[in-house]
Amino acid sequence: xxxxxxxxxxxxxxxxxxxxxxxxxxxxxxxxxxxxxxxxxxxxxxxxxxxxxxxxxxxxxxxxxxxxxxxxxxxxxxxxxxxxxxxxxxxxxxxxxxxxxxxxxxxxxxxxxxxxxxxxxxxxxxxxxxx
Numbered sequence: 001x002x003x004x005x006x007x008x009x010x011x012x013x014x015x016x017x018x019x020x021x022x023x024x025x026x027x028x029x030x031x032x033x034x035x036x037x038x039x040x041x042x043x044x045x046x047x048x049x050x051x052x053x054x055x056x057x058x059x060x061x062x063x064x065x066x067x068x069x070x071x072x073x074x075x076x077x078x079x080x081x082x083x084x085x086x087x088x089x090x091x092x093x094x095x096x097x098x099x100x101x102x103x104x105x106x107x108x109x110x111x112x113x114x115x116x117x118x119x120x121x122x123x124x125x126x127x128x129x130x131x
Contacts, residue, residue, distance in 0.1 A: 006033045008040045018058025029076035043095040053077040069120040079120035085112045107131035
């Protein structure tokens with residue numbers, strides 16, 4: 001049985017997916033894990049993650065923000081990217097907003113398998129952006 005970090009999310013889902021570093025860490029902030037569980041319960045269906053925790057080495061290869069929300073903050077990562085498209089993306093966006101996401105990034109261009117919604121609980125800002 002997979003090691004669970006919460007009711008719906010396993011260690012493997014949250015771990016760093018760096019191809020070079022291969023650290024396999026899943027340093028997730030406990031408050032973010034409560035938050036993403038609440039989003040999942042509000043959304044009411046499975047959420048498939050493409051990215052959650054990123055070590056500094058992996059983050060440097062995929063992001064222009066060295067201390068971004070996916071990296072280790074005070075208690076771990078405060079963000080996840082969820083693979084979703086179409087009406088499901090709109091439903092996830094609504095659930096994340098209802099639960100109190102601070103940041104929601106929307107990427108709905110290109111092949112459906114590559115579309116995602118980023119959600120985070122960083123800082124006091126509330127903002128939405130598109131990629």
